Amino acid sequence: MDLREIIKKSELNFDDYRVYLSTISSNKEKLAHLINLIMLRENFCFLNDSGLETDTKISNDQIYFTKIFYNHYQDNENLKNLDNVLITILKSGRLVDINLKNRKFSSNFLKLNLEDFFADFSLDKIQNLELNFKNVVLIPFKFYLKSNFNLNIITGLSDLPIELIIEISLRYLDIKSIVKLSQTCRYFWKLFDSDQNIPFWQKLIARDFEKIKPLNINNQNMTSSKREYIELYKRTKKYKLFNREYKF
16 A cells, blocks of 8 residues: 555555655645645545546645545545645745645745754644644635635535634533543544643633632643643542532
């Protein structure tokens, strides 16, 4: 099986990514290949006129799809042909700006420090890139496709913007439900894993423990808001989440 297919279908494996990128010298081109793989994992596939999957045109500065298909159900009957989709990766000072264009659509720019990203390359960074690229670039693109092509492409909670997912979670889910949601797939696991992208656990502490003075955690291993929440949770023997009645 082609390495792209292994990465697309299996759980994220950092060794697979390192092998896949090992023959590419330019960091911008490595980033372009990573974005190409993210598109594959999001059920965008690239086919020629005969229906055979082909490589995209990847360079340092852009990824060009002469034909791109969205296939949510993984069968030919649901393929949607989209012509001339262009993803640009342009230098802007110390950062690169990542942007997707198709006909009348142009996404917001996702900014990334390329040197920092590859300086200490890790699986965590790949997962953060996937999370941010989906939220800033792909989800708006999916809404555009839904409204302009009548394509049933927004099919679940994971297709909503991150800010809306967090708002729904904070308003309607207790901590046990949030933990269960984080266990359903790698996307939600990464989303709820830390405060790196959004101050989720800080907001959760404010919601669930507003009557409890936050702990002064001196242990360097207990610096994250998530771990602070866990410590606060352990201190409560019984509480009711929505009416703020706590018993110790």
